[in-house]
Amino acid sequence: MRGVQQQQQQQQKMGGEDVHAVGGNEGNPSGFDDVVVEVERVMGSEEREMWLDRQQDDELLDVNDASIFYGDFPPLPDFPCMSSSSSSSSTPAPVKAIACSSSASTASSSSSAASWAVLKSDADEDMERKNNGHHIHLHHHHHQNYIQNSHQQEHHGKVDGTPAALSSTASTEIPQPQDQNVMDGVDCTDVMENFGYMDLIDNNDLFDPSSIFHHDDTGLEEFQQDQQNQQQQEHDSTQQQLGQQVGAMMYSKNEDQTQEEKASDDLAMVFLEWLKTNKETVSAEDLRRVKIKKATIECAARRLGGGKEAMKQLLKLILEWVQTNHLQRRRIKESASNNQPDHPYQYSNPNNLNSSSNPNLNCNPILPSEPNSCFSQPAWVPQPAYTTDPEAAPPPLPGFTPVVGYMGDPFANGAPNVTTHHHPYQPPTDYQVLDTAQTWPPSQFALAASQYNSFADNNLHPAPLQQQPSAFPGYVNQYPYHYVPGHNNNDQRLLRLGSSATKEARKKRMARQRRFASHHRNHGHHHNNQQSQLQNQSIDQHERLVNGNCVAAAQANPGNWVYWPSVAGALASNPPPVLPGDATMVHPVDQPTMQGQTYQRQVATDRRQGWKPEKNLRFLLQKVLKQSDVGNLGRIVLPKKEAETHLPELEARDGISIAMEDIGTSRVWNMRYRFWPNNKSRMYLLENTGDFVRTNGLQEGDFIVIYSDVKCGKYLIRGVKVRQSGTKSETKRPGKSQKNHHTNSPSAAVNGSLPTPITQTVK
DNA sequence: CGCACATGCAGCTGA
DNA sequence: CAGCTGCATGTGCGA
Known part of the structure; x- marks a missing residue:
């Protein structure tokens, strides 16, 4: 059951966020998201200087990959990841309290599992190396503990056909001569070199991650090896190569090599075309910043129909996006002449702030990795609702009015964290974790996602979470909580940038939301069946577990x-x-x-x-x-x-x-x-x-x-x-x-x- | 006539 | 023998 729910949740989660700038993403179910494709360039040691801002990010990664993950993605409290929680309820958790606590820890660890494929352009290197070529590096990082959920594994196995992929730390590195840019077990995939950072806050517009599930690590590895070989042979990679790589990367999973190559070629051509057209307006720097989760890419491709054509289309979309949005933003930003370093993560995704600063957010519902994790006991313990003795029921935690229900509130968790850490009412991490990850049913998830989207649109309207606890509408999009503007200008700027979605994007979001909603309903039934089966097997056991x-x-x-x-x-x-x-x-x-x-x-x-x-x-x-x-x-x-x-x-x-x-x-x-x-x-x-x-x-x-x-x-x-x-x-x-x-x-x-x-x- | 449900009541258990 | 458990039966409504 749980597995199913999780899967569903994850899917849903994915839906909301996939294309984020490096930073983040709320929902990448690491289960599937484990593999996040980041379009980014592997930072060579030499390049570090140039990437100070990035370095910071990297450090974050190093410190806590989980944090990255969380931070990157806006916490979607609504995410039913909990559904896993819901699933969790039905999930076998033999020992009550212990189970919860353990799960919590697991969650954190799992969260770290998020793996990223980074699309990087070698532009920098190229620039440094005489612009002789672009390399695509796929970094794939996994967390060891990532898969704790057998169901997830199963799922992966089914989808990917390579169960091990998830758990394994497959790092796909492509033509990155220098290093793999693996940090603390986190592999990054550099797909495009010289590619700038793409602020994909609104990436939702471009992709619908909903269907994303998994990735095939094996595929990545193969791809990586392939790329490496290629690199050796042709160290002087050309832009075309880059394009190919990109294509391959995008095509990466589960596709046979031949197919990948073809796709790569096609994509390369598309990419080349684009480069030719925009080389004057798009700098390597710009491209370098384009970071897209692998999962996102896959999902997007799927949504576009899958296959080579889909990938091509996707690539076009991305490039188009870069052209229209990113560059524009960048110029604005530059014109602003802000002293602050252009931190890719920050810039692209406000959530990053959170993630980096709050490692505890491991339970971010988004993390597909460990649905169970969300079941951190601490969150539950305080809940008076469950106290046997009504008398003994403790009052709601001061400053954190919403207790049980509230915890689940999508924004109870996410909002404060996402926006800033300044929120006075920011609930204890545990609560957040609990909330999001733990018990959210898929349906909520969908809503959450949709809400999240709304957030993107409305993020400019600050509203202290605490102040409208009762207003929580549940699944309705009219999410009362708006992200609180960051106290620092950067945050606000980020938010604005994020909301700079085009009308088109908005339309897409809306459509996606609708799809999610229906999707959830279907899933609900599915879960129900699953549950029934489980119960059939052993009601008693089930009860215990749930308990x-x-x-x-x-x-x-x-x-x-x-x-x-x-x-x-x-x-x-x-x-x-x-x-x-x-x-x-x-x-x-x-x-x-x-x-x-x-x-x-x-x-x-x-x-x-x-x-x-x-x-x-x-x-x-x-x-x-x-x-x-x-x-x-x-x-x-x-x-x-x-x-x-x-x-x-x-x-x-x-x-x-x-x-x-x-x-x-x-x-x-x-x-x-x-x-x-x-x-x-x-x-x-x-x-x-x-x-x-x-x-x-x-x-x-x-x-x-x-x-x-x-x-x-x-x-x-x-x-x-x-x-x-x-x-x-x-x-x-x-x-x-x-x-x-x-x-x-x-x-x-x-x-x-x-x-x-x-x-x-x-x- | 079938279904859902309210409840009557027989059988069992334990004080 | 009281209370509980579980089944059977009666009743009302809708198809």
Whole structure:
């Protein structure tokens, strides 16, 4: 399951960010992103001087490749990488707390796994060497720990056909005579020499990484060797060679050599043409700065239809982009005559700031490498929601209002980090990590990505994260959080540059976002199936594993293994339109009986009770309680259809333990979800509800609503009392007469099927 | 008529 | 014998 989710997430992630300037990228699922293709030139020792700015970056890499990765990409908190988290929920994590913590560490390590293929132009060298040729170097760096997720490996294996590729530190170096430019195990691929830095902040415009998954290390290696040989033979590489190399690089994975060569030729021609046309306006410096993740390239190529033609097209796009955007920016920048060194990373991607400075961001959801990693326990531990004893539930961390739900907030994490480190409310790293990486379901991911895109467009509107916690809209694009402008001019400049996307680019982004959204939905179903299978195998085990991921749950139910639902179920459900501006209302039917003021009141109540509207809750089902539900039987019959649709599939009649967090009290109830055979059918029940009902004073006619937290996949339950105004408590409804067929279904709720007293008050 | 669901009730367990 | 568990049956609604 997890693997699948991760994959999906990763894919999604990729979608949002791939083409970034060197810096960054949020979502490159290292799983697939492990291999990032950076179009950059391998810095020769001699060149270092010229690349002071770059050197810094390199150092960053050296220090912490993970940091690079993170930094490079804008943290997409929304990234469901968590989905892995969600997946994680279902993921086998034998030991609760430990699992989480370990995962966290893993995450960091994995994050480092990001490998970059750097497209570099040898321009510099050429320049230095008499402009005699361009070399393309592919650096591929991996992190040893990179693959911890077996699923990922599997995935890679499938895709790449070379599972080892991911894990292996394949460094593909091409004609870089001097050195491989490997830093701390991080290999960089220099594809184009003399190529400048391409600020690809808006690279999204150019490429859609969504489909990117993997790369074939083997391919890279081969390519590298090939390139090296070539280099030896023809040290005086020409521009054409460069072009070929570029082409080869772009074509690099899994393509047979012949194909690569052909592609290279074609690409070379394209490149040459372009060079001829623009040699006067484009300098080696410019080209050198063009850095594109390999994964991005691959993805983009795929999106363009794949194959040689796609690569050609892609190359054209890139060149065009360089021509139109980059140069323009560069001129502006230069004219600005800023004293600050032209730091490629900074310049290209604001995120870099973050990454470099905050190594802890290892959990960046973007990192495909380690979905699990996101499960850093620390993040969860503090969550009051899972505390068994409501009394004991600690208040939300000061200064970090959004607790559980908020953590998941896309920008809770990313925004602050991305923009600057100055944000006063920047949550602890753990939280961020947790947030993003851990539990985000794919769907969120997509949204996140889209939001991210939005960010690019809106980044100029600063808004302290903290200030709008409640506004978190969930999946909606109307992302309330805008990146906070950096305190330093550079940051702001970067942002502006990043937002300099063309209308065309914007259109593309929008289209991509739409695609992602639909993609997620599909994935959701897929996950669901996966989950089901897993459960079939061993429910108990599954429960344990899940539990392990949710430390809080474990704490809440010591000794009790509970099932933390994976997001899958939730995802499977119709994507609930999140009401903009109110995260609480995950589903329109969320509060079927509440309307207008009543609802408002409810929200207020929720907040008072510690209910965090920021949570990304997805409405699953609701049930108007019958007498038999609130009696002493301690069980509630659940609507069959909704149960089957939104709750984990039950293979055994015993069902599964399921932790239900009481939204109102944050208390976690360990309930059992099961079914009874009934006339060739099933009757689904939620057992062990007695205490919950009593605690909430629920009576017949009241209803419960079950949500799933899309971030961590846990289930939440809410008891809603329905009382006629004036009537103190007992509202015995003509129970029997009212069938709640419709009440159970969201749609029904929408239709107002729920028992809706003329005037009702939700207590 | 079939389905979903409310609940009646038999059987079992443990105090 | 109370309480719980699980099944069976009755009821209402929709196809």
